[in-house]
Structures are given as C-alpha cells and as structure tokens.
Amino acid sequence: MANFGQKPIAIDLFAGAGGFSLGIEQAGFDVAVAVENDPIHAATYAFNFPQTEVLCTDVTTLNSSVLLAAVRNWYARYEINPPFPEIDLIFGGPPCQGFSYMGKCEIDDGRNRLVFEFCRLVKEIQPRYFVMENVPGLGQKKYKSLLKQLIREFKAAGYKVTKPVQVLNGVHFGLPQQRRRLFLLGSRIGEKPLKYPKPQLSDKSKFCTVRDAIADLPNLDDFPQLYTSDFLELTDEQLKLIEAKAMPFVEKLRDIIGDKGNFAYPRNWNPRILTGVTLTKHSQASIDRFQEAIPGKLEPISRLRRLDWDAPAHTLRAGTGADRGSYTSPRPLHPDYPRVISVREAARLHSFPDWFRFHTTKWHGFRQIGNAVPPLLARAIGKQIITALRIAPSLPRLILDLGDPSLLEFKHLSAVRYWKLQFKSLSGF
Numbered sequence: 001m002a003n004f005g006q007k008p009i010a011i012d013l014f015a016g017a018g019g020f021s022l023g024i025e026q027a028g029f030d031v032a033v034a035v036e037n038d039p040i041h042a043a044t045y046a047f048n049f050p051q052t053e054v055l056c057t058d059v060t061t062l063n064s065s066v067l068l069a070a071v072r073n074w075y076a077r078y079e080i081n082p083p084f085p086e087i088d089l090i091f092g093g094p095p096c097q098g099f100s101y102m103g104k105c106e107i108d109d110g111r112n113r114l115v116f117e118f119c120r121l122v123k124e125i126q127p128r129y130f131v132m133e134n135v136p137g138l139g140q141k142k143y144k145s146l147l148k149q150l151i152r153e154f155k156a157a158g159y160k161v162t163k164p165v166q167v168l169n170g171v172h173f174g175l176p177q178q179r180r181r182l183f184l185l186g187s188r189i190g191e192k193p194l195k196y197p198k199p200q201l202s203d204k205s206k207f208c209t210v211r212d213a214i215a216d217l218p219n220l221d222d223f224p225q226l227y228t229s230d231f232l233e234l235t236d237e238q239l240k241l242i243e244a245k246a247m248p249f250v251e252k253l254r255d256i257i258g259d260k261g262n263f264a265y266p267r268n269w270n271p272r273i274l275t276g277v278t279l280t281k282h283s284q285a286s287i288d289r290f291q292e293a294i295p296g297k298l299e300p301i302s303r304l305r306r307l308d309w310d311a312p313a314h315t316l317r318a319g320t321g322a323d324r325g326s327y328t329s330p331r332p333l334h335p336d337y338p339r340v341i342s343v344r345e346a347a348r349l350h351s352f353p354d355w356f357r358f359h360t361t362k363w364h365g366f367r368q369i370g371n372a373v374p375p376l377l378a379r380a381i382g383k384q385i386i387t388a389l390r391i392a393p394s395l396p397r398l399i400l401d402l403g404d405p406s407l408l409e410f411k412h413l414s415a416v417r418y419w420k421l422q423f424k425s426l427s428g429f
Contacts, residue, residue: 004030004051004398005080008389011035011067011127012052013059013092013118017044017358017368019350020093020133021052023378028263028386028393029089032074033067035059039415041368044359047403051265053077056419059094059117064124087125089385093133093181093373094118115150123157128191129385130159132184133373136167139182150184159186162194170351170377172199176208176249177313177349179374183381192388197380208249210335211309213348216245217274221337226279230360234272253353261379263393265400269355276343276358276365280331290338299333304340306333313349318370331366343369351376360408 007030012021015034025031033053036042042056053070055062071087094114115132122130138147151161162185170179185194201207218238220226234242243256252259254271282290286302293299295308307313317330331340341349343358343365351374358365386393410418 004078005075007393008088008386008391009071009085010089010091011071011087011125013090013121014094014114015045015054015092016041016371018048018356019352019369019372019375020091020378021045021049022264022352022356023373023375023380024089024091024382025049026262026264026375026379027382028391029382033070035062035067035092039419040359040364040410040412042419043407043410043415044357044364044368047405047407048267048356050403051400054422056422059114059121062121064121067121067125087127088389089129089131090118090122090125090127091131091133092118112146115146116153119150119153119157122154122159122186126158126188128188129194129388130154130184130186131381131385132186134182134184136180136182139165139167154184154186158189160189160193161186162196166196168196168377168380169199170374171207171312172201173197173377173380174200174208174249175312175349175351175374175376176210176213177316177374179315179377181373181377185381185384187388192390194384194388197384200380207312209310210307210313210349212247212249213313214341214345215247215309216242216250217345217348218242219337220277220279220342221339223277223279226277227281228278230275230278232274232277234274239272250348253348253351255353255355261383263395265396265398267353267355268399268401271354274344274354276347278342278360278362280340280362282339287338290333293333293338295335304330304333307335307341309335316346316349316366316370318367346370350374355402357402357405357408359410 007028010024010029010031012031012034015021015036021031021034031049031052033055034045034049035055035057036045037056037058039056042054046054053074055070118132154161165182165184167180167182170177185196187193223232226232246254246256248257251257289299289301293306295306296311298305305314313332331346334341343362346366346369347356347358350369350372358368
C-alpha cells in the first residue's frame with residue numbers, strides 16, 4: 001500500500017458513479033474521499049473505487065469535521081505518514097437540473113443552492129484548489145447575479161476564480177460526444193492561478209466519432225440471453241475480433257495499448273467479460289420505425305436521435321427520476337441496429353473504460369452515465385491543477401481489485417441499509 005499518499009489529495013463532492021473522480025485520478029491525484037447522497041450511485045462508486053472512503057450523505061448536512069475525519073480514516077487505513085497533510089483539491093458537480101436548458105430553468109429551484117453548499121465546504125476546508133462543474137445554463141443571463149454572488153463568496157473565502165468563466169466541450173478533448181460543460185476554477189490566494197486547458201482538437205475531421213468508440217462491439221441482438229442478463233462472456237474468437245476491430249480510442253479503454261497521460265491505478269478485471277449489455281425489448285412497430293431512422297436525425301415518433309457512425313454523438317442525457325414525476329432515460333438509437341444503445345455503448349461514448357461497471361438496472365446505469373463528467377474531460381482539467389502544483393506524476397505500482405459485484409445489484413432499500421451499516425462502522429463519526 002506504500003503507493004497511496006504519494007500523490008496530491010482530492011475530495012469529490014456530489015460524486016455520482018465517479019466519472020469526475022476517475023478523470024482526476026487519471027490526472028495524478030489520490031481521491032481520498034467521495035460524497036454521494038444517492039445510495040445506489042454511492043454503491044456503484046464504492047465498487048469502482050475501492051481505495052476511496054465513500055460517504056453516502058446529504059452535502060447540506062455535512063460539515064468539515066466529518067469530511068476531514070473521513071480523510072483521516074483514509075490515511076489510517078493505509079498507514080500513511082505524515083498522518084494528515086492539507087487538501088490539494090476539492091471538486092464536484094452539484095446537481096444541475098435547476099440550471100439545465102432541458103429543464104424549466106427556475107431561478108428559485110432549491111437545487112440551485114447546492115453550488116453554495118459546495119462553496120461552504122471549500123471555505124471551511126481551505127483546499128489549495130477547487131473545481132466546480134455545471135451545465136452551460138449556469139452562465140445564462142438570468143443567472144448572472146447568482147454566478148456573481150457565488151464568485152464573490154469564493155473570493156471572500158480567500159480564492160481567486162479564473163476569469164472569464166469558460167464552457168468546455170468534451171469533443172475538443174478527444175471525447176466521441178458533443179458535451180458542453182461549465183467549469184469554475186479557483187486557486188487559494190498565494191497559490192499559482194489555474195488556467196483552463198486549451199482545446200486539443202478544433203478540426204471536425206479529427207474529432208473522435210461513434211465509430212471510433214463502439215464499432216468493435218458485437219451485435220448484442222445476436223445474444224437473446226441479454227434481455228435478462230447484464231454481462232456477456234466472450235469466446236476466444238469474439239475477444240480476438242474485438243481486439244482486431246478496436247480503434248485507438250477503444251484500445252486505451254480496454255488496456256490493449258498504453259494511454260499516455262493516464263496515471264490512474266490499474267484495475268484487475270477480466271477483458272473477456274462485457275458488462276452493461278442488457279438489451280431493451282422494443283415492440284415490432286418501434287423496431288420498424290427505428291430501422292428507417294436517419295443517422296444524425298430524430299426518429300419522429302419516439303423523438304430519439306439515431307447516432308451517426310462518422311460523427312461524435314450528441315449529448316447523452318440522464319433523464320428524470322421519480323422526484324420529477326416519472327422515470328425516463330432517453331437513449332439514442334444505434335447507428336446500424338433498430339434499438340437503443342446499451343449501457344456499455346453509452347459508457348464508451350462517455351470515455352469510461354471497459355473495467356468500469358454500472359448498476360445492473362439499465363435505468364440506473366444510463367442515469368449514472370448521463371449525470372457524469374466524462375473522465376477524458378475531467379482529466380484535462382485535472383492536468384491543469386497538477387501543472388499548477390508543479391508535480392510530475394508517475395505510473396502507480398498498485399493494481400486494485402474492484403469491489404463486491406453485489407454493490408451493483410442493490411435495490412433502494414437494501415442500499416440504504418448498507419450505507420447505514422457503513423456509517424456506524426466508521427470511527428470518529
């Protein structure tokens with residue numbers, strides 16, 4: 001375990017399933033603590049990040065003493081000395097529905113206040129840097145006063161916010177998806193100021209496409225067992241075919257080739273197992289319509305957009321939960337097959353590696369992806385902080401075992417019980 005504690009330390013607030021955390025880890029950080037209120041998402045995070053202390057709790061009720069006690073637990077678990085340095089980074093994406101273009105954009109939406117809860121914890125803990133992610137809607141004219149107030153509060157807490165505040169598109173950083181997100185970067189007074197990463201790609205002809213991301217995957221319709229199963233065990237021939245068809249983007253996600261700039265802990269996983277591949281049962285009428293859908297265009301009845309092999313995907317959406325009146329998880333149509341894409345295909349478009357697993361229920365899996373910061377975009381932000389810290393990251397020596405797969409199968413009540421037991425077992429809480 002000696003490798004832990006040799007990297008800069010970060011805390012993830014509003015962690016979800018862990019897309020932002022993975023990108024920050026890839027940039028060269030140890031994410032010591034993650035906070036996530038949803039027990040299902042917190043369990044998925046715990047499976048994929050067994051090295052991180054996970055707190056399943058509401059940020060609005062969280063104080064700095066509890067958060068720092070979790071950091072101390074992390075240091076004690078790995079017997080790291082010195083026992084408690086300062087925190088290098090706090091990052092996170094407060095729930096954004098209140099600012100979303102797809103929503104009602106209500107300025108008094110209670111969820112809008114969560115950005116100030118993020119600010120409160122930054123003020124209390126005083127990390128060297130912070131990064132807050134949100135939808136571009138936060139930069140709208142109607143939220144101008146709110147954004148100014150937020151920046152003023154960060155300034156009063158002793159931070160310089162990098163201006164102008166920018167919206168970054170993941171497609172400019174190698175993501176096979178058009179995904180625009182606003183990032184607020186802050187540096188503690190006295191630290192080297194942060195700069196936004198420069199786009200790595202600006203020519204449409206060089207953008208990563210849907211073909212780069214999913215063309216190697218088998219036709220899931222050939223496996224009827226996937227209507228009831230979340231995973232597929234590949235034969236030797238099928239595995240060789242995937243490896244032969246994989247583009248460089250996928251070769252990195254499957255550990256076939258090295259990924260320069262990725263300093264995350266390798267995970268111990270079986271490349272023969274494809275997960276997140278449960279099929280969706282469509283009516284024959286839907287299949288007939290989907291077959292005729294035009295790539296890049298909306299199918300007129302379902303209003304689902306068909307992916308285009310030779311272009312980046314449009315923005316993947318999370319959908320809505322019971323709190324907004326219905327369970328929806330809008331998914332694009334596969335570019336060839338008359339069906340919606342699978343969770344694994346969506347994960348590829350979001351730059352999640354194939355070892356990363358999601359809840360076995362499709363609705364949860366798609367929400368976990370749609371709400372996540374793409375790891376590739378998060379990594380670009382994380383690298384800017386590593387540069388400001390004047391650190392030259394190195395590849396870790398440890399290979400991590402993933403968590404117990406039962407964490408990915410919880411129903412809500414069983415997940416709540418699990419986290420209640422975890423909370424009681426933590427010392428100092």
